[in-house]
Amino acid sequence: MKILVAVKRVIDPYVKVRVKPDQSGIETQNVKMAMNPFDEIAVEEALRLREKHIASEVVLVSVGTDACQETLRHGMALGADRSILVRSEKTFCSLNIAKILKKIVEDEMPQLILLGKQSIDGDNNQTPQMLSALLDWPQATYVSKLTFDTEHKTLQATREIDGGLETLMLKLPAVLSTDLRLNEPRYASLPNIMKAKRKPIDVIELDSLNLSLRDHLEVLAVRAPLPRSGGIMVDSVESLVDKLQHEAKVL
Amino acid sequence: MSVLVLVEHDNHSLHPANRNVLAAALQLDDKPVLLVAGHRCEAVAKSAASLPGVSAVWWIDNPSFEHQLAEGLSKLIAESAASFTAVLAPSNTFGKNILPRAAALLDIAQVTDVTKIIDENTFEHPIYAGNALETVRVLDEKKALTIRLTAFDAVSGTQEACSIERIDKDYPQNNSSQFVRQELSLSTRPDLGSADKIVSGGRGLQSAEQFKLIEELADVLGAAVGASRAAVDAGFAPNDYQVGQTGKVVAPALYIAVGISGAVQHLAGMKDSKVIVAINKDADAPIFQIADYGLVGDLFELVPKLIEKLKEIRRRS
Numbered sequence: 001m002k003i004l005v006a007v008k009r010v011i012d013p014y015v016k017v018r019v020k021p022d023q024s025g026i027e028t029q030n031v032k033m034a035m036n037p038f039d040e041i042a043v044e045e046a047l048r049l050r051e052k053h054i055a056s057e058v059v060l061v062s063v064g065t066d067a068c069q070e071t072l073r074h075g076m077a078l079g080a081d082r083s084i085l086v087r088s089e090k091t092f093c094s095l096n097i098a099k100i101l102k103k104i105v106e107d108e109m110p111q112l113i114l115l116g117k118q119s120i121d122g123d124n125n126q127t128p129q130m131l132s133a134l135l136d137w138p139q140a141t142y143v144s145k146l147t148f149d150t151e152h153k154t155l156q157a158t159r160e161i162d163g164g165l166e167t168l169m170l171k172l173p174a175v176l177s178t179d180l181r182l183n184e185p186r187y188a189s190l191p192n193i194m195k196a197k198r199k200p201i202d203v204i205e206l207d208s209l210n211l212s213l214r215d216h217l218e219v220l221a222v223r224a225p226l227p228r229s230g231g232i233m234v235d236s237v238e239s240l241v242d243k244l245q246h247e248a249k250v251l
Numbered sequence: 252m253s254v255l256v257l258v259e260h261d262n263h264s265l266h267p268a269n270r271n272v273l274a275a276a277l278q279l280d281d282k283p284v285l286l287v288a289g290h291r292c293e294a295v296a297k298s299a300a301s302l303p304g305v306s307a308v309w310w311i312d313n314p315s316f317e318h319q320l321a322e323g324l325s326k327l328i329a330e331s332a333a334s335f336t337a338v339l340a341p342s343n344t345f346g347k348n349i350l351p352r353a354a355a356l357l358d359i360a361q362v363t364d365v366t367k368i369i370d371e372n373t374f375e376h377p378i379y380a381g382n383a384l385e386t387v388r389v390l391d392e393k394k395a396l397t398i399r400l401t402a403f404d405a406v407s408g409t410q411e412a413c414s415i416e417r418i419d420k421d422y423p424q425n426n427s428s429q430f431v432r433q434e435l436s437l438s439t440r441p442d443l444g445s446a447d448k449i450v451s452g453g454r455g456l457q458s459a460e461q462f463k464l465i466e467e468l469a470d471v472l473g474a475a476v477g478a479s480r481a482a483v484d485a486g487f488a489p490n491d492y493q494v495g496q497t498g499k500v501v502a503p504a505l506y507i508a509v510g511i512s513g514a515v516q517h518l519a520g521m522k523d524s525k526v527i528v529a530i531n532k533d534a535d536a537p538i539f540q541i542a543d544y545g546l547v548g549d550l551f552e553l554v555p556k557l558i559e560k561l562k563e564i565r566r567r568s
Contacts, residue, residue: 016515017379026383093360094351120496123378124363126351129321133355138428139321141348144490156431161344162444162499164435164491168320171427180480180497181490216360220373220386228522231543237556240528240546241564248526248543250448250505251472251564 001150001172003046003055004110005080006101006131007039007062009071010121023221026121035071038116040078041178044185045146046114047079054148055112057081061104063097065089069201077188077196084108088206094122096213098130103209105135110173112155117142117177132175140168144181252371254280255309255331257324257340257349258287260295262317265302267445268341270405273302275398276339277406278368282306284335288327290317300412308415315422318430319345323422325352332357332393337371342397343444354395361395362387364500366402380496380519400444401502401523436491438476443492446475448505451494451521454481455510455531455550462487464554465509471561477501477521479511495520510550513538530554 011017011026012034018027035043049055060075060083062068072083086100105113113132118125132139140157144165147156153172158165160179188196234240244251254276259266269285276283283304287296288311296310309331315323328349332338338353340346342364354361367375369386374396378385443449450472452465462482469476478488480495494501496519506524511517513529513536521527522541529542530550539545546553 011379013516017382019383026379095355095358095360098355121379123380123496124351124361125347126354126361126363129325129348129351130355130361133325133352138425139348139352140428141321142344159344160490161433162491164433164489166433167431169429169431174427214390216389216391217362218388218390220388222378222383222385225377225381225384228527228541230540231527231545233539233545233547235546237546237553237560240544241557241560243544244505244526244528245564248505250526251561 001055001111002057002059002108003049003112003114004059004061004105004108005039005042005046005075006113006115006127007043007060007071007075008036008119009033009062009064009068010036010119013037013120019222019224023223025219025222033067035074036116036119038118038120038178038180040185041180041182042114042116043075043078043080044183045178048183049148054150059084059108059110061086061101063088063092063100072201073196074188076199077193078186079192082199083201085201085203086206086209087203092213093217094124094126095130095216097127098134099211099213100206100209101127101131102134103211112172113175115175115177117179128175128177135175137173137175138170139175140170141177142179143176144179146176146182252280252337253335254283254337254339255335256283256285257328257338257346258285258295258299259341259345260287260289260292262289262292263294265295265298267405267442268343268400269299270302270407271400271403272339272341272398273304274403274406275365275368277304279337279371284309286328286331287311288316288324289319290314296415297412300415301409303406303408303410305410305413307413310415310417312417313422315424319349320425320428320430321349321352322425322428324349325356327422328353329356336392337394337396339396339398342399346397350395350397357393357395359391359393359395360389361397362389363397364399365396366399380515381522382519399500401500436489440469441473441475443475443477443494443499443501446501446503448472448474449477449494449501449503450474450507450509451477451479451511452482452488452509453479453511454485456482456487459487461551468507468509468554468558471558471565479514479517508538508542509554511538512536513541
């Protein structure tokens, strides 16, 4: 079984982001970038499935500028076999990303597609669901546990839902989106980083895919949220309770 | 605008989230329609019809919707949306699972976590874990929006029930995806997503045994219990307690953070709370920068004292 994992290059999760003064977006110049953490979990899960001989090949795909090659190299240093970069200078909404990914899926014919449940920049939590809709494949989102029945070409996915957990059985091919607790991603070893340099990245120009993508959203402004005014320190439980009762009036 | 709202329920009762989504819907349309799809869910359709401001309920009762799986429900929404200009759902694991799928079937964009409706095409929503607010204009004719529950005050009360339109059709069982089971956390405390007060514990609690202290404090206050990712990862609390960028986003009237340092990831989930209290032994912990009231000291001394004090207040009132 071939697994396709979609990965995104985002600002490193430990960086404190700054809004541009002209409100056009977030400052990304000279900011540390990384693979979206949820996508790293998706890559890890795909690698574990290959190690269990459930998967035979793990292919990464990313949509974006040449800089995304760095993210794909990182994924290959973790162990992915090869990568596809759909090159474009433009940024796209989730629906257009899903349409681009669908094209790649039609070429690659994977049995399973793994994606992070959301990217930590847009926080949209849409692409996996949209991709499975376009493909008319079943979906399991927010997956924290996964078991396979390869003989029957089905999988059981346990999902993290608001009140607890839900388990679904899906027929392959299927689309899964990963939650944080699915696994603990590995680190890339130096030999694997060296090896990854020789693994292929197939660069496809977006224009060559013959997609007619129209804009669905226009970003009008990005601004910083209002800062919270600094509070006060109290010196005892008594004074805390007094403040909550009489000043904040929340008790 | 004509607005359709996807109702969240468990076939027996309405989820409180519907009242917040309805509040958002009423900003766009004074005659919103609620879509109730489930199995043996007549009681839900009836209570939906009594929510204030609802003009009609579309009720679909069919075994294929028993577990509200995304595959079937998104098709139903996409079909039902034909006569509406907007479809709304709660921005929680229920709405986020289904609405993007329906939007893709309709070939329209979806806006996640709407916190403000500026006009019928323009919406504000947080990005980068709440560290920025983005204003977007939707260029599609139809809008699909998931509503951040804490950003819209729930509609209260009831109305005289509006009409319930039962829609009977043959809905083919979808066999590519099947429900197997659910394991829900059993709790008598208020729901974390909609609680008025929340007490959250972090790594400072040191063990699952000692995390009970948080539950005790929550019970005196009638509060829900939350946890930081560190506490969940360490096994002190189940993962559906997690408050933060990757857990639940909450905005109660009172949020008490105990033994939580205040990592960016956690703050993203609670920094819109009205009053924040932090109890921590480290005076330099980042949580104190956003707390309205900070108390530095050993939580194992302070929290039992706080519990006693609150019990005393309750006895007196």
